[in-house]
Amino acid sequence: MTDIATTEEDIKEQSVEYDHEEHELEATGESRQFLTFMMDDEEYGVDILSVQEIRGWEPATVLPNAPDYVKGVINLRGTIVPVVDLRQRFGLDSMEYGAITVVVVVKVSLENNDEKIIGLVVDAISDVYTVKAENMRPAPDITEHANAEFIENLMNVEKNMVVLLNLPRLMEFSQSSAVQATS
Amino acid sequence: MSIDLSQFFEVFFEESFEGLDIMEAELLALTPGTHDLETINTIFRAAHSIKGGSxxxxxxxxxxxxxxxxxxxDQIRDGRRALEQQHIDLLLLSVDCLRDLLSALKAEEVPDEAVANKLKADFESILADGVCGEYAANESEDKPSSTQSSGWAIKFFPFPYLFKTGNEPLYMLHELEALGKLTITADLSHIPEFSKLVPDECHVGWDIELHGNIEKEQIEEIFEWVLDDCDFSLNPIGEVTPSAEVEDTKEESEPSIEPPAQVSEEKKETKPTPTQAAKAPSAVKKGETNSIRVAIDKVDSLINMVGELVITQAMLCQLAEREFDENNVNMLQEGLAQLSHNTRDLQESVMRIRMLPISFVFSRFPRLVRDISQKLNKKVELKLIGEQTELDKTVMEKLSDPMVHLVRNSLDHGLESPEARVAAGKDETGSVTLNAFHQGGNIVIEIIDDGAGLNSEKIRAKAIENHIISENEELSESEVHDLIFRPGFSTADEVSDISGRGVGMDVVRRNIQELNGSIEVNSVAGEGSTFRIRLPLTLAILDGQLVRVADHTYIIPLISIIESLQVDIEKVNNVGGSVEVLRLRDEYIPILRLYQLFKHENAITELEHGLLVVVETDNEKVGLLVDDLLAQQQVVIKSLENNYQRIEGISGATILGDGRVSLIVDIAGLIKLAGLKKPGKQGLSIDSLIQEMA
Structure with missing residues (x-):
């Protein structure tokens, strides 16, 4: 197994070390922690509490007639978890999967109190940030843009901008296209 | 020391609800004017244990x-009162009321006594009239419970063993004292001579006069615990005590007017009566626990199974200790075969524990039908068939609501009024039949009525009115019938409180689909309708055939497979230019290419090189083209919908021995996916084409 599975605790430890170095970002009352990852030279973040684990890419069982960004389902200790390629989801050029391709497994609470687990294929894990609430900005009004719905917030970390993902929206899969009568 | 009674609440509620079910069933079996002692006794016993427990x-x-x-x-049982319809109705209402009260208590809410009080008043008014005087005077129980009197004469003569039951008469006397002014006369006539006196036996009795405006129940409550262990009588002061037994003691007791005897004084330190514990219901909150009653033979077989498993395990362990050579390999294989045999048996037994007879659902219908038919002024006969058919408890729980809905619909919309039935040349009494049976790996439940059947014209008109279909849409009879399962559809001329709120059949279908089941309706105008529900027996495990399509592994439920064969290309025809059919013996079987439906590349596309798995669902056969057959094994069904969504043609997923995920094929879904079947239509859409060809 080439898994580089990391537990939540590990990530948190990392973040503690990080806080030591970056005094300006030190955690105070109104701050949250985010795990960020890279895609196409952009940095995206998700709430660290929603991250279940990070694992290496392994072939998934293909789901018939699923949208092409759904790579299939994997067995996560007995639970069937769908894996979504975030590049394809956002309409970016897809990349070859290799030994360093990473799957971020997140658990998302939906509005109806349901919880769903999903794996996100990303280019690479970037960092863990602790960010104060005032450093978060609402997404700019780009509603006509196709991917705007996936953006929850923007946040500034030093000079970089990180896009916080709206995970519940990522959970909405388009209905599989029904096959018409076989020819 | 008080006993925490709350731990027994669960059992009490369970038993009480069971008792109520029994009462209800038996009440429905009663006919006014008859005197079926056995039935009444059963009802009485059920009521009595609820009373005792509560x-x-x-x-x-x-x-x-x-x-x-x-x-x-009691009066009816003793033949003092003829059973009237009014009584049965009232008793049924009170069963409902008790159920509500108990549910409220179970949920630790304050029960609403309004209904209970009203019913109680009804009972009392019945009890107040019509009873022959001599009986009324004779048994105190016959009097309305709220009887009050200016005072009570109580005779209380405990049996000698009373102390051994942990009761202390003195406490009762103290409690009585708290109610009002008390005059106690001890009856010492039964005290044996000193040499024969056993200190822990009670030989003292009491005549008690209690003055004041006191309810009978209050007194009875005090003596509730000892009623079986003493001679006890309770009469309003001034009345003659009729019981011969009591009169005897009275005569004997008159001469002695002394304080309570030494014997009872000595016993003062006995532990408090449990009555006190009972009076303070524990406030301990506890979560709703679901329990299940299992027949003992099921548990026994489980234990046997575990025994065998242990033996096999011991055998394998022994084998592992030896030097490894070729002989051992054989034994090892044997051992493993036995182990898998044991595991399977064990699993079956465990599953059986969850299986309950469907009568748990059916049993509520006699009552429902009775109530509704009365309300609608229709005459209905309910037939239950296959009540012992077993199915999974979880399936059963979710089945109940849809079934209630369907039965209500049958009564309300299906069956005609008696006049209309007679006019149509039918028996005045309509019939509704609930039929359950196993078919393959499914349980099938039919709800059959001999009413008017579905009115296609009306359904069509309504569907057009509600914009469900367009005006010029061509629909077959069964397609029209299927419209009733569409959301927002209701044909009732008038909205009644029984059915016809416009939410309904679509919810029914959705509920059943959530259980991986299906529902369909067959209806012949003027002759009646049949609703057929098909459900998997269990939601957890199935026997599967693993098949390969390209480099993907799928699982076909073994139960639906009829045969697997290599295709003789000469027997394949193209029907209507679109669907391939294989002539297999006398049947024509449409071929579904799995790789095509699932859009997989690199699969075998030539029919003669692949394998055809002939499967059947809903009496329709299709052949699935796969690349290869792999192993057969039992698979645990995992939901795809938990984290993803429904996939047409796939019923779920499972995890194979090597940890990979494999998908389970849903045959009915595949047929739909292939466009071979129109919703609600009987048979495949190519059947007519095939018939032409034949």
Whole structure:
């Protein structure tokens, strides 16, 4: 197994070390922690509490007639978890999967109190940030843009901008296209 | 020292609800004017144990209410009162009321006594009239429970063993004292001579006069625990005590007017009566626990199975200790075969524990049908067939609501009024049949009525009105019938409180689909309708055939596979230019290419090189083209919908031995996916084409 599975605790430890170095970002009352990852030279973040684990890419069982960004389902200790390629989801050029391709497994609470687990294929894990609430900005009004719905917030970390993902929206899969009568 | 009674609540509620079910069933079996002693006795016993239990646990609302109910039953049982329809109705209502009270108590809410009080008043008014005087005077129980008197004469003569039951008469006397002014006369006539006196036996009795405006129940409550262990009588002061037995003691007791004897004084330190514990229902909150009653033979077989498993395990362990050579390999294989055999048996036994007879659902219908038919002024006969058919408890729980809905619909919309039936040349009494049976790996439940059937014209008109279909849409009869399962559809001329709120059949279908089941309707105008529900027996495990399509592994439920064969290309025809059919013996079987439906590349596309798995669902056969057959194995069904969504043609997923995920094929879904079947239509859409060809 080439898994580089990391537990939540590990990530948190990392973040503690990080806080030591970056005094300006030190955690105070109104701050949250985010795990960020890279895609196409952009940095995206998700709430660290929603991250279940990070694992290496392994072939998934293909789901018939699923949208092409759904790579299939994997067995996560007995639970069937769908894996979504975030590049394809956002309409970016897809990349070859290799030994360093990473799957971020997140658990998302939906509005109806349901919880769903999903794996996100990303280019690479970037960092863990602790960010104060005032450093978060609402997404700019780009509603006509196709991917705007996936953006929850923007946040500034030093000079970089990180896009916080709206995970519940990522959970909405388009209905599989029904096959018409076989020819 | 008080006993925490709350730990017994669960059992009490369970038993009480069971008792109520029994009462209800038996009440429905009663016919006014008859005197079926056995049935009445059964009802009486059920009521009595509820009364006893609720008294013990301090649920006085319930016990008081059950008491009046019991009084009426008692009179009927003794033949002092003829059974009337009115009584049955009232008793049924009170069963409902008790159920509500108990549910409220179970949920630790304050029960609403309004209904209970009203019913109690009804009972009392029945009890108040019509009873022959001599009986009324004779048994105190016959009197309305709220009887009050200026005072009571109580005779209390415990049996000698009373102390051994942990009861202390003195406490009772103290409690009585708290109610009002008390005059106690001890009856020492039964005390043996000193040499024969056993210190822990009670030989003292008491004549008690209690003055004041006191309710009878209050007194009875005090003596509730000892009623079986003493001679006890309770009479309003001034009345003659009729019981011969009591009169005897009275005569004997008159001469002695002394304080309570030494014997009872000595016993003062005995532990408090449990009555006190009962009076303070524990406030401990506890979560709703679901329990299941299992027949003992099922548990026994489980234990046997575990025994075998242990033996196999021991055998394998022994094998592992030896030097490894070729002989051992054989033994190892044997051992493993046995182990898998054991595991499978064990699994079956465990599953059986969850299986309950469907009568748990069916049993509520006699009542429902009775109530509704009365309300609608229709005459209905309900037939139950296959009540012992077993199915999974979880399936059963979710099945109940849809079935209630369907039965209500049958009564309300399906069956005609008696006049209309006679005019149509039918028997005045309509019939509704609930039929359950196993078919393959499914349980099938039919709800059949011999009413008017579905009115296609009306359904069509309504569907057009509600914009479900367009005006010029061509629909077959069964397609029209299927429209009733569409959301927002209701054909009732008038909205009644029984059915016809416009939410309904679509919810029914959705509920059943959530259980991986299906529902369909067959209806012949003027002759009636049949709703057929098909459900998997269990939601957890199935026997699967693993098949390969390209480099993907799928699982086909073994139960639906009829045969697997290599295709003789000469027997394949193209029907209507679109669907391939294989002539297999006398049947024509449409071929579905799995790789095509699932859009997989690199699969075998030539029919003669692949394998055809012939499967059947809903009496329709299709052949699935796969690359290869792999192993057969039992698979645990995992939901795809938990984290993803429904996929057409796939019923779920499972995890194979090597940890990979494999998908389970849903045959009915595949047929739909292939466009071979129109919703609600009987048979495949190519059937007519095939018939032409044949």
């Amino acid at each position: 008294g013990t646990f301090g649920f006085t609302v319930v016990s008081n209410f059950t008491h009046v109910l019991e009084t009426l039953l």
